[in-house]
Amino acid sequence: MIEEHEELPRPPLGAAMWRGLRGLCPSCGEAGLFARYLRQVESCPACGEDLGHIRSDDAAPWLTILVVGHIVVPLMFSVERFSTWPDWVSMVVWPLVALALVLVVLPRAKGLLLSIIWATKAPGSERD
Ligand SMILES: [Zn+2]
Structure with a gap:
């Protein structure tokens, strides 16, 4: 463990983004970024x-909708074109697929955005 006041050199933006995408600390990449599903650790x-002071606000849900929508909608149109299953199956399957993808993508999107905010020292902190 490194002393609290010791300043580590900041990693390049790409490395910080890759760490954040995997839910790891953007600075060292050795510990988790989240204490729970979407609650980031204080330090x-x-x-x-x-x-803990970095806020991504609505950017993570926005990115999640963008990514999931671009996966689910083309997949849905491709499958529905050739499927013979009843409508009720479609109305159950596609929302569940979308929900599952949202649950997978949302923490990764938040980790990515938090790491970008951290690495670029962009506004997005409650300290500013
Ligand atoms: Zn760290």
Whole structure:
């Protein structure tokens, strides 16, 4: 563990984004970025970097909708074109597929955006 006041060199933006996408601390990549599903840790347990003050607000849901929509809608049109299943199956399957993808993509989108905000020192902090 590194001392709290020791300043680590910031990684390049791409490395920080890759770490955030995997739910890891954008600074060191050794500890998790989230304490729970979408609640980020106050500070990294490995390097001590303060992360709890960064806010991505509505950007993570926006990115999630963008990604999931671009996966589910073409998939739905492709499958529905040739399927012979009843309408009620479609009305059950596609919302469940979309929900499952949202649950997978949302924390990754938030991790990615938090890491971009952290790496670029962009506004998005409650301290600014
Ligand atoms: Zn760290």
